[in-house]
Amino acid sequence: MVQNDLSQNIVTTVYLLFSHNYIAFAYFIGLVIGITLAIYRPSRFAIFILLGFAILLFSFEYDKHIIEGFREQTIKSFITDKPHFRLQRIIDVVISEILPIIFYITGWAFIFLSLIYAGLKIDKDRK
Numbered sequence: 001m002v003q004n005d006l007s008q009n010i011v012t013t014v015y016l017l018f019s020h021n022y023i024a025f026a027y028f029i030g031l032v033i034g035i036t037l038a039i040y041r042p043s044r045f046a047i048f049i050l051l052g053f054a055i056l057l058f059s060f061e062y063d064k065h066i067i068e069g070f071r072e073q074t075i076k077s078f079i080t081d082k083p084h085f086r087l088q089r090i091i092d093v094v095i096s097e098i099l100p101i102i103f104y105i106t107g108w109a110f111i112f113l114s115l116i117y118a119g120l121k122i123d124k125d126r127k
Helices: 004-040 044-078 085-126
Strands: none
Touching: 004 044, 044 085
């Protein structure tokens, strides 16, 4: 039998895991749907869904875990001897601000394109 404090800690851990990653879970479910559609009913719609959710999931993980290490590694490899504040600022802006926006917009653009494509295909099939 599980003790009360341990069962409460398990429930709290599961809740915190979900509340911290619910967006990633949603993107992952969309990715699984995209993979399933691409395998069983291959089409542009399925591939756009697959790519869109894959990019959105990568974007989420990039924001949460990848940015800091990637930024530090890039700065250390470019700036070795003397400080280059302008280059450091450019690297910071590109890696920390521009790339996350590009990933997010690209992911949702693929989802939007899949819906537009599906709508046009349905309209074309009706005629």
